[in-house]
Amino acid sequence: MQTQREVRGEELLEVINAIYHINEAMKVVMSYDDEAYEYLTKARESLIYYLISQVKDYE
Secondary structure, eight states: OOHHHHHHHHHHEEEEEEEHHHHHHHHHTTTOHHHHHHHHHHHHHHHHHHHHHHHHHHH
């Protein structure tokens, strides 16, 4: 059980890290490329929904 939690925790940290990097990329492209900004926004939202669903399933 402990190993499963550790793996799950690492997976969730990777998702959070990806969200952080998407946010940083959004800051860069915000004023340059509207299409790229939209793609990043959708990717971030998708990861946030995934993260929420994983946390809800855990409870």
